């Protein structure tokens with residue numbers, strides 16, 4: 177075999193070659209390095225590893241490195257991930273793939289496993305964020321066999337969109353045309369590896385949940401009492417959503433916290449326990465039949481089927497595919513995606529022009545983190561976040577925007593939102609979070625909203641009045657009180673003085 181490209185289509189946009197060259201001639205297996213996509217099925221990286229192994233007449237071994245010191249990780253985040261990892265030995269066995277879990281860093285362990293198992297080549301998944309990409313570069317530098325990364329985190333491969341997109345409306349047509357042309361929404365099959373040997377039967381490594389006990393991590397953020405990790409739970413949530421809540425998704429249900437019309441799948445996406453293609457296919461299949469195809473609002477015409485009017489489905493796909501892949505584009509193409517400097521120029525300019533505006537009230541970090549501000553709705557959201565690690569979309573927007581009103585500077589509001597989001601959200605440290613915070617605080621992917629308001633300038637306001645129109649705040653607060661077993665303090669958000677005029681509360 178002259179080159180890895182003879183086994184794996186390295187010129188396909190879902191494949192990125194970190195190290196090329198010929199596979200090892202005396203290889204004894206293909207190593208599948210599982211990193212972002214922590215699932216055995218609906219996984220394009222696993223499929224290409226199996227395909228290459230079948231061509232070489234070799235078995236496949238999947239390996240995961242449980243990094244003991246992931247930056248700023250919490251017991252909550254690790255527990256959710258470990259619950260999903262526990263399912264993997266059996267799930268890979270169903271595809272005739274071996275399984276190894278090691279507590280170590282990938283740059284050390286993947287080259288070591290390659291040598292130990294005699295891997296002819298290594299196949300992995302893709303990661304958008306810098307740390308994951310640095311791991312791949314580090315592993316490639318330490319290997320003497322090929323390393324290819326296969327995108328299975330998005331529907332359309334991000335490499336098709338090399339520039340930073342301005343907003344959803346600029347990405348949407350290109351994205352859905354690419355999806356239709358490339359067949360990227362076609363179902364992902366789960367073939368078993370053809371070659372079964374002793375290596376396919378390998379099952380080694382500690383129990384991932386037990387392994388956490390020795391990690392020096394932030395244990396003050398306890399495991400979510402309501403959201404359990406793992407693919408089985410993700411599929412259960414998906415089915416429940418499609419059974420009973422999907423109908424209301426487009427008609428405002430999505431904005432309500434109770435009963436939530438959202439799927440609740442974002443943590444499972446973040447840990448790669450489900451993938452967007454399988455979720456989109458499940459939703460399309462349920463509403464239109466297996467052969468159905470639909471794009472988001474107005475874009476069905478790019479698909480192979482005639483346009484289908486299914487507003488809930490179109491809206492869901494627009495969030496799951498367009499908005500999610502817009503966030504991936506932002507994290508990949510904007511080097512300041514997780515910094516205040518990543519806000520658009522007009523957003524920073526308007527915030528800075530209003531930086532000296534008097535704030536209605538200032539709170540210190542502790543008051544904010546403990547949900548003890550004067551704003552009862554905000555406190556309820558913060559307490560739900562701290563308690564269970566999840567918030568519905570609309571509350572996330574309100575939650576982030578309010579911080580602008582209570583901090584000294586927009587930079588401080590941005591940094592605080594990011595820190596709290598990443599610390600407590602089960603789906604934190606995700607491109608969606610970076611894009612969501614940049615949207616809420618600085619207008620990224622949004623537009624200016626005249627007239628100017630104190631503090632916010634031209635940033636889109638979102639106040640209590642608007643929230644009250646969307647859902648029953650009292651019922652929501654009562655639900656948080658029942659969840660946490662504690663009364664939520666506060667009253668209405670502090671009203672602006674007459675002199676300040678209408679602060680962004682309406």
Ligand SMILES: Cc1cc2nc3c(=O)[nH]c(=O)nc-3n(C[C@H](O)[C@H](O)[C@H](O)COP(=O)(O)OP(=O)(O)OC[C@H]3O[C@@H](n4cnc5c(N)ncnc54)[C@H](O)[C@@H]3O)c2cc1C
Pocket residue numbers: 430437438439440441442443445446495496497499500503567568569570572573576597601603604605606608609610612613615616
């Ligand atoms: C301030 C703020 C912070 C946010 N932080 C995060 C975060 O840390 N992690 C995170 O995954 N999302 C974040 N979001 C985006 C969005 O709120 C969540 O993805 C969504 O609410 C998750 O709930 P769900 O899975 O029930 O979504 P559903 O409505 O059921 O949607 C299905 C999937 O579509 C995707 N999606 C939905 N809405 C958006 C959106 N607005 N942008 C991008 N993708 C979307 C998600 O992958 C989601 O799981 C944030 C939004 C804001 C405004």
